[in-house]
Amino acid sequence: xxxxxxxxxxxxxxxxxxxxxxxxxxxxxxxxxxxxxxxxxxxxxxxxxxxxxxxxxxxxxxxxxxxxxxxxxxxxxxxxxxxxxxxxxxxxxxxxxxxxxxxxxxxxxxxxxxxxxxxxxxxxxxxxxxxxxxxxxxxxxxxxxxxxxxxxxxxxxxxxxxxxxxxxxxxxxxxxxxxxxxxxxxxxxxxxxxxxxxxxxxxxxxxxxxxxxxxxxxxxxxxxxxxxxxxxxxxxxxxxxxxxxxxxxxxxxxxxxxxxxxxxxxxxxxxxxxxxxxxxxxxxxxxxxxxxxxxxxxxxxxxxxxxxxxxxxxxxxxxxxxxxxxxxxxxxxxxxxxxxxxxxxxxxxxxxxxxxxxxxxxxxxxxxxxxxxxxxxxxxxxxxxxxxxxxxxxxxxxxxxxxxxxxxxxxxxxxxxxxxxxxxxxxxxxxx
Numbered sequence: 120x121x122x123x124x125x126x127x128x129x130x131x132x133x134x135x136x137x138x139x140x141x142x143x144x145x146x147x148x149x150x151x152x153x154x155x156x157x158x159x160x161x162x163x164x165x166x167x168x169x170x171x172x173x174x175x176x177x178x179x180x181x182x183x184x185x186x187x188x189x190x191x192x193x194x195x196x197x198x199x200x201x202x203x204x205x206x207x208x209x210x211x212x213x214x215x216x217x218x219x220x221x222x223x224x225x226x227x228x229x230x231x232x233x234x235x236x237x238x239x240x241x242x243x244x245x246x247x248x249x250x251x252x253x254x255x256x257x258x259x260x261x262x263x264x265x266x267x268x269x270x271x272x273x274x275x276x277x278x279x280x281x282x283x284x285x286x287x288x289x290x291x292x293x294x295x296x297x298x299x300x301x302x303x304x305x306x307x308x309x310x311x312x313x314x315x316x317x318x319x320x321x322x323x324x325x326x327x328x329x330x331x332x333x334x335x336x337x338x339x340x341x342x343x344x345x346x347x348x349x350x351x352x353x354x355x356x357x358x359x360x361x362x363x364x365x366x367x368x369x370x371x372x373x374x375x376x377x378x379x380x381x382x383x384x385x386x387x388x389x390x391x392x393x394x395x396x397x398x399x400x401x402x403x404x405x406x407x408x409x410x411x412x413x414x415x416x417x418x419x420x421x422x423x424x425x426x427x428x429x430x431x432x433x434x435x436x437x438x439x440x441x442x443x444x445x446x447x448x449x450x451x452x453x454x455x456x457x458x459x460x461x462x463x464x465x466x467x468x469x470x471x472x473x474x475x476x477x478x479x480x481x482x483x484x485x486x487x488x489x490x491x492x493x494x495x496x497x498x499x500x501x502x503x504x505x506x507x508x509x510x511x512x513x514x515x516x517x518x519x520x521x522x523x524x525x526x527x528x529x530x531x532x533x534x535x536x537x538x539x540x541x542x543x544x545x546x547x548x549x550x551x
Contacts, residue, residue, distance in 0.1 A: 147293035151365045158356075158392035159369035161376055165282060167274045169257045170250055172199070177249040181208075185240045186229050193225040195247035202244040203227065203235075210234065212241070255297040272300075275307045279315065285460050286317045287382070287453075288371065292362035296324040298340035301347075308346040314463045316346065316456040318435075318449075320364040323351035323418075328398050330409050334416035337436065345446035346456075347436035349418045352403045354393035354428070366391050367419060370430055371453075382453035383498050385532040387419070391428045396421040414534075415439060417447075433532045444531060454499075454529040462486070462525070474521055479506050482523060490527065502527035 184191040203212040217233035229235045260271015294300045304319035327336050333351045350363035370386045378384045396403040410422045410431045419432035438447040472478050490502035505524045
């Protein structure tokens with residue numbers, strides 16, 4: 120329950136180490152773990168736990184139970200500070216003398232020979248962990264001015280120093296439907312540690328029930344950044360309802376894994392692990408024209424058209440106001456993030472070397488070889504690195520600053536394939 124990142128490589132590790140409940144729809148962290156690990160089978164992921172049992176708790180007074188067997192089950196799990204009395208409250212029973220308690224399961228076992236008789240009725244006061252009390256402010260977090268301790272989204276800054284993992288995607292299913300959280304996520308996506316960039320995947324709230332109202336919500340709440348992916352509506356899996364952002368994150372990670380862990384392939388038109396789209400208790404059935412309308416407004420949605428339920432949309436939140444392809448296409452924006460992050464990680468070892476011709480040639484040659492390898496695999500269409508004199512003024516070189524210019528062209532997604540079908544009368548001649 121400590122409020123700090125926890126690195127989980129498997130679904131089981133998450134189950135074993137975090138607050139967990141069978142009703143995944145209630146708790147966004149549990150939902151994300153199930154979708155990310157359980158459905159898409161990808162890792163690693165860093166979780167920031169914002170649940171504090173000392174704060175996010177509720178109290179129960181006088182909950183009555185009868186020992187029809189030696190065990191009673193309280194109405195809540197993850198309990199603490201229990202007080203067990205007889206039915207009229209005149210006798211208080213003692214733990215480990217009269218009873219034992221499983222705080223996680225919320226069960227109390229009568230000890231044979233103790234003060235609680237078989238078949239007795241008891242009343243129990245206790246506290247229990249209540250995730251519903253977690254607020255948007257807990258997720259946004261902050262920095263304690265006295266201790267410097269970070270909480271919530273501010274802990275994104277500690278992911279790389281702690282785990283040597285560069286955050287590629289920031290997600291907060293359910294809470295990102297609050298525009299204050301969504302905007303904070305976008306703000307934390309760049310620059311991370313003053314060098315790295317990530318994508319913020321956010322949800323539109325369920326109060327937006329009509330697809331035609333989604334673009335207005337997106338613009339009114341400033342979800343128009345190139346590092347933002349906006350999702351609407353929610354999706355369902357059996358009796359469970361999931362926020363779409365959790366599926367988009369899992370699908371992007373799974374797609375990356377299938378393509379060498381390089382994000383050059385769009386998640387659009389890839390299969391969602393869901394069986395419906397939903398808002399509240401109502402199903403959402405978008406036609407292709409309606410789904411394309413949302414895509415044209417920079418919104419990712421779900422479409423059941425050819426091949427079952429698919430993720431549908433290539434555009435980041437900045438579209439259509441920004442049409443620069445490196446910013447408006449999801450795979451291109453993610454590729455520029457990935458390339459930029461890789462440049463930092465790779466070139467860091469050369470910092471503080473003497474500025475001489477050998478250093479410049481080493482950097483240029485190393486990255487050109489890397490880009491040529493990406494081009495040979497058709498991950499990019501082409502790329503090169505140059506050290507240009509006009510971009511390296513003498514004053515900056517004297518001050519220890521050198522600048523390299525990288526040109527690169529990731530492939531755009533084929534968001535539209537057109538055919539021209541024409542009747543050709545010349546083929547009438549084949550009749551003779």
